[in-house]
Amino acid sequence: DAKTTQPNSMESNEEEPVHLPCNHSTISGTDYIHWYRQLPSQGPEYVIHGLTSNVNNRMASLAIAEDRKSSTLILHRATLRDAAVYYCILREGGFIIQGAQKLVFGQGTRLTINP
Amino acid sequence: KAGVTQTPRYLIKTRGQQVTLSCSPISGHRSVSWYQQTPGQGLQFLFEYFSETQRNKGNFPGRFSGRQFSNSRSEMNVSTLELGDSALYLCASTEDSGVLGAFFGQGTRLTVV
Numbered sequence: 510d511a512k513t514t515q516p517n518s519m520e521s522n523e524e525e526p527v528h529l530p531c532n533h534s535t536i537s538g539t540d541y542i543h544w545y546r547q548l549p550s551q552g553p554e555y556v557i558h559g560l561t562s563n564v565n566n567r568m569a570s571l572a573i574a575e576d577r578k579s580s581t582l583i584l585h586r587a588t589l590r591d592a593a594v595y596y597c598i599l600r601e602g603g604f605i606i607q608g609a610q611k612l613v614f615g616q617g618t619r620l621t622i623n624p
Numbered sequence: 625k626a627g628v629t630q631t632p633r634y635l636i637k638t639r640g641q642q643v644t645l646s647c648s649p650i651s652g653h654r655s656v657s658w659y660q661q662t663p664g665q666g667l668q669f670l671f672e673y674f675s676e677t678q679r680n681k682g683n684f685p686g687r688f689s690g691r692q693f694s695n696s697r698s699e700m701n702v703s704t705l706e707l708g709d710s711a712l713y714l715c716a717s718t719e720d721s722g723v724l725g726a727f728f729g730q731g732t733r734l735t736v737v
Contacts, residue, residue, distance in 0.1 A: 543725065545725070545726075550730075551728075551730060552628075552716070552728030552729055552731055553667070553726075554728065555724065555726060555727070558725060611657070611669050611672060611680045611682075612657070612659075612669060612726065614659075614666055614668075616666055617666075
């Protein structure tokens with residue numbers, strides 16, 4: 510399984526943008542980049558995913574480097590509820606296989622939001 | 625739609641006992657996966673079931689097993705419990721397309737004493 514590298518922790522202020530980096534230098538051409546987050550006392554929650562192009566959804570934006578060896582999750586305006594551990598995961602084959610999933614979690618980045 | 629439901633939420637067992645955890649996926653989801661989360665090892669994949677068949681298995685001893693029923697509900701069983709099995713056990717379900725990612729339950733907190 511291809512691995513990802515993330516900073517152990519990051520800190521930001523409420524209502525400011527947050528950029529969470531992820532390195533995945535051994536990514537293969539069919540690997541999708543997924544982001545999940547885990548709030549305290551809850552199971553992980555899907556945030557966003559992408560393959561090559563930048564992606565936006567109601568929760569966040571995902572910026573993918575041209576060589577795909579790194580990506581950045583962008584929270585445009587952080588709130589206290591965004592304090593969580595954020596995981597960057599490479600998932601093989603994307604959605605081609607029927608619902609197949611084997612998510613390989615790293616240690617993630619613990620994001621602290623200051624009021 | 626109801627989310628992924630795991631029961632029980634908390635469990636205390638004694639070393640040597642066995643335990644069965646239950647997971648009800650989101651209606652219509654046929655893929656169910658199990659993960660173990662501990663402070664030391666983080667989130668680790670246990671196994672994945674699709675239409676009653678195990679498709680993927682993580683690197684866990686044979687004491688960890690699971691099954692899936694025709695209604696997609698899944699159970700995992702741990703036999704001969706060890707202290708190190710104390711963990712949060714998470715279940716996730718995924719729709720066939722996988723477009724929306726995996727939906728996780730709140731987990732079952734197992735404590736082995």
